[in-house]
Amino acid sequence: MTSQNENDTQPKKASTKKAPAKKTAAKKAPAKKTAAAGATGAAKAPAKKAPAKKTQAKKAPAKAAPEKKAPAAKTPVAPTHKAELIDAESGIWESTATIDNGDFGTRTVSFETGLLARQADGAVTAYLDDDTMMLSTTTASKKPKENLDFFPLTVDVEERMYAAGRIPGSFFRREGRPGTEAILACRLIDRPLRPTFAKGIRNEVQVVVTVMSMDPDDMYDVVAINAASASTQLSGLPVSGPVGGVRMALVVDEDHAEGQWVAFPTRQQQEQAVFELVVAGRVVEPVRRGRGRRKPVPGENVAIMMVEAGATDTVVQRVAEGAPAPTEAVVAQGIDAARPFIAELCGAQAALATAVDAQARAFELFPPFGEDVFAAVESESADKLSGIMSIADKAERDEALSEDMAATVEALEAQFEGRTTEIRNAHNEVTRQLVRTRILTDGFRIDGRDATAIRDLGVMIDLVPRAHGSALFERGETQILGVTTLDMLKMEQSIDSLGPVDSKRYIHHYNFPPYSTGETGRVGSPKRREIGHGALAERALLPVIPSREEFPYAIRQVSEALSSNGSTSMGSVCASTLSLYNAGVPLKAPVAGIAMGLVTGEVDGKESYVTLTDILGAEDAFGDMDFKVAGTADYVTALQLDTKVDGIPSDVLVAALAQARSARLEILSTMGEAVAGPEEMSEFAPRITTVSVPQNKIGELIGPKGKTINQITEETGANISIEDDGTVFISASDGKAADAAVDKVNSIANPQLPKVGDRYLGTVVKTTAFGAFVSLLPGKDGLIHISNLGGDRRVEKVEDEVSVGQALEVEIADIDNRGKISLVLVDAN
Structure with a gap:
């Protein structure tokens, strides 16, 4: 209980000490500045991390020397970026990035620290203008995780429904598991943020972004990228610098017929757009080319780390009306247009980190292997790996690699006792370097193709008997089954999220079972990767899905990754196009996708870039870029890019887009031979x-x-x-x-008023003492009087002649001025 009481009272003591510390920090107390950097734990960390230095001496073979870094100080900051101490007593700092969209106005992204979540290692409250607000916290475990060979980073986005002034619609009226939008936001944050951490860190790191307030006209996901980066800069973790994220929309209106790229567009501006990009990057040291002085280009020192893009669902109509088509050249312009805004956002984050003196703390790093281990593995395995990495068949190659790794471990484990993991990691690195060197110097790929070649393609239609549409698409060893189901619009997916969209008519689900890679594993609810791949394929196809008026169906498309060796997501796009056509869906145009890769390195003293078409799984793992492009024959509908290098020259990116287009046209041609357009709907479809x-x-x-x-x-x-x-x-x-x-x-x-003489096949719905009521139409009844039931005979009881539910052919004999209908039996006339 004593320990608990001390913990309970400690925050109060820290709170009373912070105000004077902050005042002093504004003058000259660097040690106290660190404590006041919005990270209470940062002040205590050095004392707790001292034992890690002793442990490090025991792990000398891994050469894991703890180091202190001050990433914020290394990041170029524009002179205009300066954080402001807005509350000296509470120690609250703020830094602002101004986003100038010209004719479309100005937006501001503000970062504030020192008020909320003071016990987190790093905490930042981010604002987009006034109404959109979120809290991001970054926290690291005190000790590294044992026996891990990866960086345990977790990113969580918490959507609070109070942010939109709503109560959750669940039974318990409480937020539950994150929805699709939150999961996709997590992926948007993780992808550019993860590469900025120092290699070898094994402490658990958790970034939590809580959306607290949201303007319904805005989207929060891109603001969350910046918020997560800002809190990480203040956490004391060893990172290379801040990451800036921006959404760009190519808005076309009466005053901008050629379109203008708008940063942080409102939803109203998104409705006027033909294409959208989410671009993330970081500021690096500028690359100097040529001689002499020249005026710097805004954003030229921004390295693009991630791109997520897609055409809007109205792009086909808008282009037909004269709007610019989102071709490869237009997409490249959009990426370049994002660079100055990224630099502005990074500058604001760096200014905040500098103001609070957010110094990197000492963390024990665990390099994957020591130099001595690598040299021994290279000597032992290089020649054998050269032959193994020429085997085209994935299963055969993987088996040979496993056998060679086991033999290498057996040969070297006595020499490097207790360092088996390092031997395995070194073996992977030797393989990686071998593959990359071959591509750069000889243009030789693992399966023998040249850089622009596509693997063999295969297409089959109508595989699943009772499905409304199905297709199998094969590209090399990658095999995707697409299955389409059609139903009424009331079967649209309901969405309960912070955004204004409450339903979705086209639903795309992607499944990646473990057997697709010849492995075992958990089967059940989709993982984040499956949700992300499904969203990418959905985004690629959404622009060509017919409107509700043209095709009044809810559409569910399922992509089953049956075999995987490179880009199942782009294979899903191709399989889905074929399956939708097979189901009779009148797509506006067929869509195909291709995955591109990039390998960079020095050849003969010059930087060389080799772009690879239709990458294998190994080329994805060993390369420097994963670049997926989907589109029609005329323009791009979706794009996803992740890089592992600090910046790709614009001309290399443009060339890669052009190379992807050539491959896409080749795939579309093959698909067109199998099915050229929508087929007749299945007999099982409604x-x-x-x-x-x-x-x-x-x-x-x-x-x-x-x-x-x-x-x-x-x-x-x-x-x-x-x-x-x-x-x-x-x-x-x-x-x-x-x-x-x-x-x-x-x-x-839409009734045609009944007339005397009209005949109907009706149903008796009621009998009375004076006659029988007959339903002619829903809601429209008439009366056969008892005197007309027996013809010339006298009828004593109505039930002797007719009964409820009996079908009778009747004729309207009279309609009175009140609209009441008198009937006679047709047989009685």
Whole structure:
């Protein structure tokens, strides 16, 4: 209990000491500045980390020397960026980045520290203008994790529904598991942030971004990239510098017919856009080329680390109306347009870190192997690996690699006792260097292809018997099965998130079972990677999906990765196009995707760049860039880029896009030979018919407590869905049932008034002492008087002649001035 009480009271003591420390920090107390950097734990860390230095001496073979870094001090900061001490007593600092969009106005991204989450290693509150606010915290474990050969970084995004002024819609009215948007935001943060950490760190690091307030006209995900980077700069962790993230939209309106790239666009501006990019990067030392002095280009020292892009769902219509098409050249311009904004955001983060004197703490680093181990492994395995990495078949090559690694470990484990992991890591590095050197010097790839060649393609249609559409797409050893299901619009996916979108009509799910790589593993709910790949394929196809009016179906597309050896996500795009056509979906254009890679290095004293088309899994792992491009024959619909190097020259990126387009056209040609357009819909797919009814007739069509609409459904077997605007969707398994439902709906909502002499096949719904009521149409009954039931005979009791549920052919004999209908039996005439 004593320990607990001390912990409870400690924050209060820290709080009372912080105010004077902050005041002094503004003058000259660097030690106290570190404590006040929004990271209470940072002040205590050096004392706790002292034992790590002793441990390090025992791990000398790994050459893991603890080091102190001050990443913020190394980052170039524009002179205009200066953090402001907005509350000296509380020690609250703020730094602001100004985003100037010219004709589209100015936006501000502000970073504040010192007020919230003071016990986190690093804490920053980020704002986009005034209403969008989020808290990002970065915390590291006190000790490194044992026996890990990877960096245990976790990024979590917490969407709080109070941020939008809403109560969660779940049963317990509490936020549960993160939704798709939050998971995709986590991936957007992780991908550019992870490479900035020092190699060899094994402490658990957790970045948590909590969205606290959100303007419904904004998106929070890109702001979260900057917030996570800013809190990491203040955490004392060894990083190379801040990361800036920006969303760019190519907005086309009356005043900008050629389009203008707008940073941090509002949702209204996104609706006017034809293409969007999320670009993340960091500031590096500028590369000096040529002689003489020249004026620096804004953002030229920004290294692009990640790009996530896609065309909008209205791009086809907008381009037809004269808007610029998002070609490869336009996309490259958008990436370049993002660079100055990234530099501005990085500068603001660096200024905040400098103001609070966020110094890097000492962390024990664990290099993957020592130089002595690498030299021994290289001598032992290099020649054998040269032959192994020429085996084209993945399974055979992997087996040979495993055998060679086991033999290398056996040969060297006595020499390097207790360093088996280092031997394995060194073996992987020797393999990596061998593959890269061959590509750079000889243009030789693992499977013998040249840099621009595509693996053998295979296409099969209509594999799954009762599916509405299916297709198998093969590219080398990568095999994807696409399956399409069609249903009524009421089966759209409901979305309960912070954004204004509450439903999704086109749904794309991607599955990556462990057997696709010949392994065992957990099968069940999708992992973050599967959600991300599904979102990429969905984004690639969304611009060509027909509108609700053109094709009134909810569409679920499932991509099954049955075999994987390079870019299953782009294979999913191709398989989905084929499957959708097989299901009869009238796509605006076919879409194909290709994965590109890049290998860089010095050859004969010059920097060399080799772009690879259709990369293998090993080339993805050993290369410097993973670059996925999907699109039609005319323009790009989706793009994803991740790099492992500090910057790719613009001309190399443009050339890679052009190379990807050539490959995409070749794949589209092969797909077109198999299926050129939408085929006839499957007999198992529902037939959906649309009927428009006046809005004032909706209540009458539904009936009291749904009586009328339920009656139509029971009588015809069709499913009926009514929209608020009066659009009625009728779905049935066959055309006859759909037609019957259409007739009944029209008879109520779009009625032709009954006339004397009209004949109907009706149903007796009620009998009385004076006659029988017959339903002619839903909601429209007529009366056969008892005197007309027996012809010339006298009828004593109605039930002797007819019964409820009996079908009768009747004719309208009279309609009085109140609209009441008198009927006679047709046989009685």
